[in-house]
Amino acid sequence: MMKNPIIGRVWKFGDDVDTDVIIPGKYLRTKDMQVFAAHAMEGIDPEFAKKVKPGDIIVAGSNFGCGSSREQAPLALKHAGIACIVARSFARIFFRNAINVGLPLIEADIECQEGDEIKVDLLKGEVTVSGKTTYEGNKLPDFLLQILADGGLVAHRKKIQIEQRE
Template structure:
């Protein structure tokens, strides 16, 4: 994880729930490869095979609503999604995403599928490199950047614990 993210946009509608992100019938596996191979298939059957490391989801209101399954942000991150920008997030999904080290950004931006974005989390700016438009966002605090940099809350805790013992 880095303060700056660059990637291609995947565009989704309002109210994408966790069962759309990763359908419950696939939750019997512990394989992240298997889980991520089905991510977003109800919304875009080709998403899992075409998403690339560094890609960014841009969505409408209430992204991640529904059940509180942590597998939803885990599967997105493992599939290659580096950030999600939405007009709003379900509270539990937002927390689960940060806990696994996936940046989630509340913003209403103009972007189309395939556009290239640059996100600066520390400065609080999103630039659509395809159109030149810039959007201000709430900068991420150092503590939040630290969690994301370490790959999630548990890894951050272990990193901090190790540094404090030194």
């Protein structure tokens, strides 16, 4: 289920992007993923959800996903079409929530511009910008890569249960 490498167009954000701007609290009363997608990143860019295309990639600075522990933040990005997030660092709860919902991410300090095309190779832990410069990132451990490959934690656990029954 996890595509590798992931190639997409960059949306660039800075440091300390918190979960309140990723999906504002007023939209948390629903479980409708289309509502989350329609309001993704609204707190920073009200037009983001209209402009983002499936397969796009977010590149951010440090502490991406800080703030509350809401699982809806990575869900909003995933359902808006974001294929991967590259950041210098992630808030730990956001990092784990993204893995749990099957949204690939990698910690890497890269230089790029909004609109650039980048290639994220999760298996190697590398990010290549515009086919020219390759940056070394923090490679995810194999068990996290497997969770992502299975489509998230729930799908991963179901797969294990099926395998154990066979």
